[in-house]
Amino acid sequence: MGPIRWEGFTPLSCEQGHTPETVVQMSTLSPSAAIINEDRYPLSEPDSPGYADVVTAIRRQLRASGCSVLADFVAPDKLDLFTEAGVGVAPWAHHGTETVNVYNTAPDPSLPAEHPAHVALRRGNAFVARDLIPEDSVVQSLYTNRAFQRFLADCFELPEIHELADPLSALVFNVLEPGNAHPWHFDTNEFTVSMLTQAPEAGGEFQFCPGIRSPQSENQSAVADVLAGRAPHLVRRMRPRIGDLQLFRGRYSLHRVTTVEGHQERHTAIFAYASAPGVVGTPTRTRQLFGRLSDLHRGDEASSDGLAG
Numbered sequence: 001m002g003p004i005r006w007e008g009f010t011p012l013s014c015e016q017g018h019t020p021e022t023v024v025q026m027s028t029l030s031p032s033a034a035i036i037n038e039d040r041y042p043l044s045e046p047d048s049p050g051y052a053d054v055v056t057a058i059r060r061q062l063r064a065s066g067c068s069v070l071a072d073f074v075a076p077d078k079l080d081l082f083t084e085a086g087v088g089v090a091p092w093a094h095h096g097t098e099t100v101n102v103y104n105t106a107p108d109p110s111l112p113a114e115h116p117a118h119v120a121l122r123r124g125n126a127f128v129a130r131d132l133i134p135e136d137s138v139v140q141s142l143y144t145n146r147a148f149q150r151f152l153a154d155c156f157e158l159p160e161i162h163e164l165a166d167p168l169s170a171l172v173f174n175v176l177e178p179g180n181a182h183p184w185h186f187d188t189n190e191f192t193v194s195m196l197t198q199a200p201e202a203g204g205e206f207q208f209c210p211g212i213r214s215p216q217s218e219n220q221s222a223v224a225d226v227l228a229g230r231a232p233h234l235v236r237r238m239r240p241r242i243g244d245l246q247l248f249r250g251r252y253s254l255h256r257v258t259t260v261e262g263h264q265e266r267h268t269a270i271f272a273y274a275s276a277p278g279v280v281g282t283p284t285r286t287r288q289l290f291g292r293l294s295d296l297h298r299g300d301e302a303s304s305d306g307l308a309g
């Protein structure tokens with residue numbers, strides 16, 4: 001496998017009168033013409049009717065279910081770059097088999113017996129931290145691309161979005177080996193952007209319960225019902241394809257990935273952003289995911305919105 005490189009812009013020809021300086025400048029503003037399927041997602045033309053139509057459709061889906069899958073987001077001839085990016089770093093994933101609950105919180109005996117926080121789940125997945133993903137990787141280029149960020153902010157109806165300040169969790173590959181699952185959980189961040197880069201032979205289905213909790217209500221009884229398998233009507237099932245981009249409000253929607261079957265690992269690139277700058281994961285969560293901390297992780301364990309986890 002050759003080195004993975006993506007320049008982040010389509011080189012402009014001399015006839016157009018662009019100097020090297022303007023080309024470099026455009027590389028941070030204009031996307032991605034090279035790797036994004038601009039026929040369907042015209043990110044380099046944010047003022048076009050086509051862009052507005054795409055954003056409107058995505059907003060509608062996000063409002064309705066907290067999830068929108070942007071089919072064929074990556075240009076077909078660039079899919080391999082994403083798969084190779086994941087395959088190249090998967091050996092560096094931190095593997096942890098841990099007993100967790102849906103909130104990723106420590107056991108709390110003071111909670112009532114029926115509280116879903118008492119349900120112990122086995123999490124057998126692995127994460128590659130951002131600081132182990134080469135800077136010239138295609139996923140780093142996409143993560144930091146301004147046009148991509150502007151597009152995501154438009155989709156999530158935010159004035160702007162910010163890269164996490166967390167050097168580990170801002171951008172990760174999630175590696176699920178055969179036999180492992182990512183059990184029911186809520187995400188720490190409000191919304192997540194992810195892309196399957198290698199599919200399992202079987203299993204590894206994404207399941208979610210749209211908007212099962214909100215900042216106003218934890219809705220513990222419904223969460224407990226889902227964990228006990230008593231509420232299949234609340235669960236939606238999805239099987240993403242490589243190169244589809246998934247936008248997801250994972251802080252409010254309980255979700256999981258079912259057990260991976262067959263011989264091939266399931267790889268997902270996860271692009272984490274926040275509506276405010278400077279967001280860093282808590283030390284507890286960071287240790288769970290990566291087995292280590294970075295200098296930036298402070299001792300502050302409290303979440304900002306009052307929800308657990």
Ligand SMILES: O=C(O)CCC(=O)C(=O)O
Pocket residue numbers: 174182187194206255256257268270
């Ligand atoms: O791999 C996926 O599709 C989802 C992963 C996930 O939910 C997470 O990392 O929080």
Ligand SMILES: [Fe+2]
Pocket residue numbers: 185186187250255
């Ligand atoms: Fe998640």
